[in-house]
Amino acid sequence: MKPRGRPARRRMKKKLIVNMTYAPQAEREDAEVVSRDEFARLARSGELLRGALKRGGAEIVAPDIERIPRAAFHAAALRLSTLGPCRISEPGGGSVAVGPAYMARAAARMARDFARTPALLARVRRDIAALESGRPGEGARNRPLDLSLPPVYLRTDPSIGVVSGGSVSHITGVLNSLDAFAARPVFISTDDTPGARADIEKVIVRAPSDFLDFNELPALFSTYHFRDAARKALGERRISFIYQRSSLNNFSGLLLARRFDSPFILEYNSSAVWVGNNWGKGLKYPDIAADIEALNLRAADVIVTVSAALRDEIAARGIDEKKILVNPNGMDPDVYRPDIDGSRVREKFGFGDRTVVGFIGTFGPWHGAEVLAEAYGALLERRPELRERTRLLLIGDGARMPQVRAALERRGAAGCCALAGTVPQAEGPEFLAACDILVSPHTPNPDGSPFFGSPTKLFEYMGMGRGIVASALDQIAETLEDGRTALLVEPGDASALAAGIERLVDNAALRAALGAAARAAAVERHSWTLHTKKIVEKIKETCEGGGRG
Incomplete structure (x- = not known):
């Protein structure tokens, strides 16, 4: 056997x-x-x-x-x-x-919200028309601006659990600086925001579960839910102004400004309609989104944009340029500093004394992270000795990460790249400090329109005092000076990006000189304190004395 x-x-x-x-x-x-x-x-x-x-x-x-x-x-x-x-x-x-019980509940909720959809759309259209026509009770403000009263900052986007990124930097940069020029603000938000000062009053308005099975409808419904929760939280308090960070299909800031007879300040970072059509899958209700966007722009006393391209886009719609402030993003020079120790991160990834090329971001369509992957891979193919001398550190995650991974594998560069994943906002400076070269490889808009962004990473890179290689793209090229504060390259050109990185890999003295000049420029012109000061000065210029600008 x-x-x-x-x-x-x-x-x-x-x-x-x-x-x-x-x-x-x-x-x-x-x-x-x-x-x-x-x-x-x-x-x-x-x-x-x-x-x-x-x-x-x-x-x-x-x-x-x-x-x-x-x-x-x-x-x-x-x-x-x-x-x-x-x-x-x-x-x-x-x-x-x-299981069956959960599936039945989900199907029932979907059927219920489907039946409620026509009424919600009709309500929104009716309210847009009423606000546009200026019916009684919805007219111009009469009370003069009083900056001794608290301003109210509204974050209305539906994202939950965001731990880092440019939006977090922008929100906290303005929020934390407001009381240097006005009273301490009240922060009303759909979620906790990392980095918001602990001594600022916060009201968290959790998004309702209504209409979550349908595109765009949750934001429409949340306009009223957010408005009602904010009104309850503020009670009968008097406030100096309402400051809303614009988000798709939300006009709660305008409703609250009318309710409290206060100026309405709109922070406009992009057209939600354009983003949906060019970086998303298109909008199901583009007419409503466009009407809400136009309503907010027309009704705002002050519009804060981050770029001249956005100002020009708004002005082309017939909006008065006198109420528009072009205010590029910024950074906190006390948080993003050259003396931060990045040795723990270098040790974690085994970088040793290699030259580290870094990128941080949410890997959106505009960030160009896949171009960076192609560029680094091409550089290693052309100069094999750099496989030992260099490493690529990618910090963050997002929609374009699959393309980035594919490019690194195709070019044989994956073994020379460390993927850090998303890191908490507070740890971002330490990861950037582990890098010798920082890259901002942004790409042009797919429809050929001007690049309207103001990348917060750019200003944070400058604050770190590292050598920068960046796309010569609209505001990026206006902020940085080629050969003095950075090396600027053709946007979307992997070969040009590779050449820029190669030049800094080979020249530590140039990296140091560019980094020092970039840091000095950032401290002088691009702090969040200065950014926020410009906002409040524009509000005073436009809104003092009452009446709409």
Whole structure:
């Protein structure tokens, strides 16, 4: 009788984890971690269903299990992805099983909100028309500006769990500086914002779960929910002005300004309609989004834009240029400094004494991170010795990360690149300090229109005093001087970007000179304190004496 061999070892089935948070999920041997966008792609392509037998379970990790966008779709897709158990969980520990009961609740909510949609759209259109026509009770303000009263800063975008990025820098940069020139503000926001000063009064207005299965409708509904919560929080207090960071389909700032008879200040960072059509999948209700955008622009007493391109776009719509302030973004020189120690990060990734090329961002379509990956790979192909002498550090994550990974693999550069993932806002300076060269590879707009951005990373790079290689693109080229504060290269040109990086890799003295000059320029002209001072001065110039500007 032949001796029995050992039984074949059963292959462990991996669990599918869908990360819907802004924080990275740690790599796990027992799990396949994908982003929300990648999960949707797998569902559309059929790969999700074809791999169901190979998976041991599936889980969505979201900031709030009660506020899952398109919950019915995601629950159905999750259930089809595996024969194993399915759950939706929060980083804090709460979870819910995705079974028949959950699916029934999600379907019922979707059906309920579908039936409510015509009434919501009709209400919004009716209110836009009323505000445009200036019906009684919605007219011009009569009370003069009083900066001894608290201003109210509104963050109305629906994002939950954002831990870092340019928007966080911009929000906290203005919020934390306001009381240097006015009274201490009240911050009313849809979520906690990292870096907001602890001594500033905060009111968190959680987005409702209504209409989450439908595109754009949650923002419309949230206008009223946010307005009502803010009114309740402010009570009968008098305020100096309402400052709203513009977001898609939201006009709660205007409603509150009329209610409190105060100036309405709109921070306009981009056209939500343009972004939806060019960087998104298009809008389902573009007419409503355009009407709300136009309403806010016409009604605002002051419009704060970050670039001349945005000013020109607004003026072309017939908006009075006298009420528009062009105010590029900035940085905190006490937070972003050349003397910060990055040795812990260098040690973590095993950089040693290599020259480190760095990028930080949310990997959006405009950031050009995939161009940087191509450029670095091309540089290593042309100069193989730099595989030992250099490393690429990519800090952050986002929509274009799959293209970045693919470019690094195709160019054979993945082994020379460290992917740090998303890091908390407070840790960003330490990661930048680990770099010798910092890159801002922004790309032109896909429709050929002027680049309207004002990248916060650019000013933070300047504050760090490192050598910078950047795209010679609109405001970037106006902020930096080629050969004095940075090396500027042709936008979207991987070869030109590679040459700029190569020049700084080979010349430490040039890196130091460019970095010192960039730091001096940032401290002199681009602090958040100076940025906020300009806002308040514009408000005083336009709004003192009452009446609309």
